[in-house]
Amino acid sequence: MSVLLESRVNGANLYRRGKVRDVYEAGGDKLVIVASDRLSAFDVVLPTPIPDKGKVLTKLSSFWFGKTEKIVPNHVITTDLRRFPKAFRDVRSLNGRAVLVKHCERINIECVARGYISGSAWTEYKALGTVAGETLPAALLESEQLPEPIFTPATKAESGHDQNITRAQLAGLIGTDLARELQRLTLELYRFAHDYAASKGLILADTKFEFGFHDGKLVVIDEVLTPDSSRYWDAEVYRPGAAPASFDKQYVRDFLVQSGWNKEPPAPPLPPEVVRGTSERYRECYRRLVGKALS
Template sequence: STPIMVECIARGRLVGSGWREYQKTGTICGINLPDGMVQGDEIPGGPIFTPSTKAEEGHDENISFEQACEMVGRETAQKIKDSTLEIFAEAMKIASERGVILFDTKFEFGFLDGEIVLIDELLTPDSSRYSLAEDFKPGEPVVNLDKQYLRDWLDSSGWDHSPPAPDLPEEVVTNTRARYLEAYRRITGSSL
C-alpha cells in the first residue's frame, strides 16, 4: 500500500495533546470547543476528527481538516475522515459496553489498488487511550490502560527524548504489560 500522509485522529473526550491545545487556544485543530471544559470531558456533539501530519522525524503536528484537504485532496480527506469517525464510534460503543472508555485513537490509511484501506495498527493501547469506566472522573488524573503510563514514566525520568532511550526498570515493564493485558481482557472478554 501507499500511505496517505495524514494521521487520522478521532477524539471522543478531551485528553492528551487535544487537552493541551484546548487549554492554550480553546480549540483542537481549529475546532472551537465550549469554555470551561475539564480534562476528560466528552466532546460536545460527539467525536471529532483531528488530523495531524505524518512526520518522518520528530513529532506529528496537529492540522485542520482544511489543511488535510490541501495535502491529500478534498475527496480523499473526506473519505478518511468519515471512515475514522465511523470506526471510532463503533469502537467506543463496544468498549463502553465492556466498562472501558476509549478516549481517542489514531488510524492510518493508504491506497491499495486504487482503494483506501486501513494500514498499521488498529485500536491498540499504542494507538489509543483507554481507561476503566469505574476509575474515571472528568477533571481528575486518568488511570490509563495504554502507553500513557510509560510516557509519563519517561517524562519523569529526566530523559530528553534524544536517542538512546533509558533502560526501563522491571516494574515499569511489568506495569505497562499489565495495563495492556487488562485492556485486552476487558475489551475482548478473553485472557492471553
C-alpha cells in the same frame, strides 16, 4: 510471557525496521509485519522491551480488523503462519506477532478521532480554546466527553512529532473528496469501537487510524484500536477534571519524566516494576476487549 526485541528471518528481505515493527518483503505486493516488544517514548526507542506487547498489538488489531471490515476493508491477508511464504512458517518467534498484508500505497496522514478532551488536545484547548484549529465549547474540563466526536488530522512524520493540521489544510493536501471520506470513516470507526468498548467497561477516549489504497480501493492499514494507537480508560474510575490512567505506555512516560531524563537518546533502562506494570496493562486491555486472556 515472551519477549522479542528484534526479529530475524533467514531468506527474507527486511523492508523496514521501525520503532516497534519490523516489515519484510513477502513477494508480489505482499508484506509481513512483525510487532516486536520494543517501546518508544518521546520519539526514542527504549532499551528495555515490554513482554508480550507485540502480541497484544497484533492480536488486538486482528480482532478489530475483523469487527470493522463491514465499515471499511483492511490490508490483512492472514495471521496464520502456515499460510505465510516459506521463509516465515517455521520462525516460532513470529507466532502471534506477525501478519501477512497487502502492500498498500499509504496516505501520509494520521486520522485522529477524539471523543474526549485529553493529552495534546487538552493542552491546545487550555491555551487557545481550539483543537486542531477548530473552536470548542467554553469551560470544558480535562478528560470531559465532547458533545460529538471530532476529527483532528495530522501529517505523519517519519521522525519527530506528527504535526496537527486543520480540516481545510487536509483538503488542500489530498483533495476535498478524499479528506471528507477519511473524516467519515474515521468517525464511524471511532463511534463503533467506542460503543463496543463501553460494553466492556472501557472508555475509548481517542484513537488514530492510517489509510491507504490497494488496487484503487481505500483501505485501513497498519494497526487499529490498540493501546499504542488509542487512549483507553477504565469506566469505573473515570472522572472529568483529571487525567485518568490509561491502558498504554503512560506508566513508562511518567517514570521517564520523574527520572530527569532529557528526552534525548540514549534512554535509560526501565526498572522491573515499570516493565511488569506496563506489560500487565497491555494484557489487561486485551483481556477486557476480547473477553479472554492473551495466549
